Amino acid sequence: MSKARILVIEDEEDILALIQYNLIKAGYRVECVTSGEEGVAKATALHPDLVILDLMLPGINGFEVCRRLRAEPGTAELPIIMLTAKGEDADIVSGLEIGADDYLTKPFSPQVLKARIQAVLRRRGQSGPEFSGQPVAVHDLVVDPGRGKVLVAGREVELTLTEFRLLYLLAGRPGWVFTRTQIVDAIRGEGYAVTDRAVDVQVVGLRKKLGDAGSYIETVRGVGYRFKE
Incomplete structure (x- = not known):
């Protein structure tokens, strides 16, 4: 069975390349965009299995991307992992309140990211x-x-x-x-x-x-x- 398709929304080229390399190596199908607007459009058209979403993006930020995806029936249940340089409780809580499934703060370990992806996909695959x-x-x-x-x-x-x-x-x-x-x-x-x-x-x-x-x-x-x- 093919691996999940993951959409990465991240504007820092080195971090984007790091994520893409490690996820492809792990067998995932990876799509990448570098702005919030592109991310919303791509997620709506592609219906990926999971989104990795940076908060600090050009144009609309990650919080707004998450809000828009949660507001649309086609993407309302889309698993989202927020990736951010902001580690304060207020930012984390804000992300969770608008519907993020998990979050990672930069810098991060690719191994931890992969583990979080597996955990979110596993939880979303269960009816609970x-x-x-x-x-x-x-x-x-x-x-x-x-x-x-x-x-x-x-x-x-x-x-x-x-x-x-x-x-x-x-x-x-x-x-x-x-x-x-x-x-x-x-x-x-x-x-x-x-x-x-x-x-x-x-x-x-x-x-x-x-x-x-x-x-x-x-x-x-x-x-x-x-x-x-």
């Missing part, structure tokens, strides 16, 4: 039974994975994919305490490199979107989070 089951109804909140909808007192709430998965995880087991590591492993896959602060920021954003129902998500100091029974 914890997110394909029956709707969860607790208090005045309904989380329906089949329809991809969240209702609070009958009002639909728009969430990012990560927020949806986080809520479904917590609401599915009221009273159960999840550590931050367990949360990351459950919604992103084992070994996913996200800081505790990134999880906290996701929870803050989720609570805000849920309004009064956000109080159902309780902080267990020094441990993690749980959904109120």
Whole structure:
């Protein structure tokens, strides 16, 4: 069976060449572009199996590329690994919030990049039974994975994919305490490199979107989070 097709969106020639060389050597089919606009157009036309996306691009930046791809039905589920020189929590969280599957900070090891690609493709190739089951109804909140909808007192709430998965995880087991590591492993896959602060920021954003129902998500100091029974 042929290897996955990967689209690399990167404007630094030396880094682009390094990625291309190592991925072709690993057996992947590789397409390369050097701007955000080209990246959106190529991804839309090509429908690759995965995108490696630099953040600092000429024209529209990587964040905007990710937003546009997530907004289009044909590319909404496209696996995206962000590659960036920015390693601050705020940048990482921003990338995850708009739908990136993983991220790597420069400089990076080609071996680590290949391992991350394999992990993302493996996770995306699995249906994830914890997110394909029956709707969860607790208090005045309904989380329906089949329809991809969240209702609070009958009002639909728009969430990012990560927020949806986080809520479904917590609401599915009221009273159960999840550590931050367990949360990351459950919604992103084992070994996913996200800081505790990134999880906290996701929870803050989720609570805000849920309004009064956000109080159902309780902080267990020094441990993690749980959904109120």
